[in-house]
Amino acid sequence: MTLTDPRHWRTPPADSTLHALAAASLKGDTASRATLRLELDALLDKGDASAVPALLRDAPTADSYRHLQQMLAKLVNKPERGEVVIARLFAIPLVIVAGAKKTLQLPDALPGIAAVCDLLEQHGVLGGGRNFGLGNALVAMETLDSLSPRLLRQWAAQLRTGGAPLELAGSAIQIKPGREQVYLRFLVGASVTPAHVPALEATADVGKWGMPVTKLLAQQLAQPGLEVLPIARAPVALYLASDAGRAAQIELAFSLFLSNEVRKFRMSVGEPTVVLSAHRTDDGSAEIRVSLSSPFDESMLEGFRWPLYPPDDYCEILNKINSLLDECRISSRRSLAMPAGDLNARGGRFLSARDADQLEAAPRPH
Secondary structure, eight states: OOOOOOOOOOOOOTTOHHHHHHHHHHTTOHHHHHHHHHHHHHHHHHTOTTHHHHHHHTOSSHHHHHHHHHHHHHHHTOOOTTOOEEEEEEEEEEEEEEEESSOEEEOSBOSOHHHHHHHHHHTTTTTTOOOEEEOOBOBOHHHHHTOOHHHHHHHHHHHHTTOOOOOOOOOOEEEOSSSOEEEEEEEEEEEEEETTSOOHHHHOOHHHHHHHHHHHHHHHHOOTTEEEEEEEOOOEEHHHHHHHHHHHHHHHHHHHHHHHHHHHHHHHTSSOEEEEEEEEOTTSOEEEEEEEEOTTOTTOEEEEEEEEOTTOOHHHHHHHHHHHHHHTTOOOEEEOSSOBOSSOTTSOSOOOHHHHHHHHHSOOOO
C-alpha cells in the first residue's frame, strides 16, 4: 500500500556545512562523519541554546534529522580527554494503559524504586554496569523536551566527577472515567562505567525482563477502582528518550483503538473497510489517518490520527500499521496515494470508502 509522506521538509541554507556533512556521512563518507562529529562537539561547547534546535529544524530529510540527533546523543556523554569512565544518561519509557470508573490520580513517583533497580539488575538490563542510579519520579515527556543537550552534557560531566545525581520532577496523571487510555511517563537514570562497557540500551532485551518489571510497577501503582498496566520499554539515551517513548505510546494507542473498534464493527455491521490516508493539517503538521467504515451503515465511521514527527521512519510506521491490521485480519483496505487536505467534503477528518472514491475521481490541481 503506497502512501506519500505528507511531511514538509526545509531546504537548508546554502552555507549549511553541517547538513552537507550529514548528507555525506549518511552515504558512508567516513571523513565527513569524523568532521561532523567534531563540528557538533564544538557546537555543544558554544552553549548557544538556539543552535541545535535550528540545526534539526532545517534538516532536509528524516534520515538526516535522525543522523544528527543520534550523533548529538552520543556526544552528550563524551568524556573529556584523559578520562577513562563515561557517564550515560538514560530513560526507561513507561507506556501506561489505565482505566477507571471514576476520576483517579496516578502519583508522580514510584514508592519502591529500589525494588525496580534490583529487578533490572537481576535480569541483566544494566549489562556490565553496576554503578548506576534510577530516580523514582515518573517524568513527563514535556519535561524531557525542555532539557537541552548542553545541559545534559553538563550533568554527565558532574556525574563522572562524583557530583550529585540529576533530579527531575515527576508529573501525576489524571485518569478520567471511561474507556482505557494510554499515557506516557519515564524513569530517568544514569550509569557511570568504564568507557568500553556497552550502553544500557544496547544490552536490553525487553522480552526477558519486560513482564516482571510491568508486574512490579503495576503492584506499586495499584489502587482500588483502577486498572493499570505500566509497560516498560528498553532503556534509551536520555536525549532520544522523548521520541522513543512517544512512538511507543502512539503505537499502543493505535493497537487499543483498533481492537476496540474492529470488535464493535463486527458485532454491528460486519467487517469494516479501512482507508489509509496521509494528511497535512491546517496548522502545518502531518499525520496518517486510519479510517474504518462500512458500506452497510454510513453513520459508522471511526478513525485514528497517527501524528508524524521529523525523526519518524515513515516506512516503519506504515509497516506497523499494516502489521496490526493483519493481526486483526482486516482484508478490506485501501490507501490514497497522494496526501489529502485536513477536512473531507463533509467537514470531518476521517474518510469512508465512498469519500476515498470521490477523492480519487476528482481532478488533480495543476
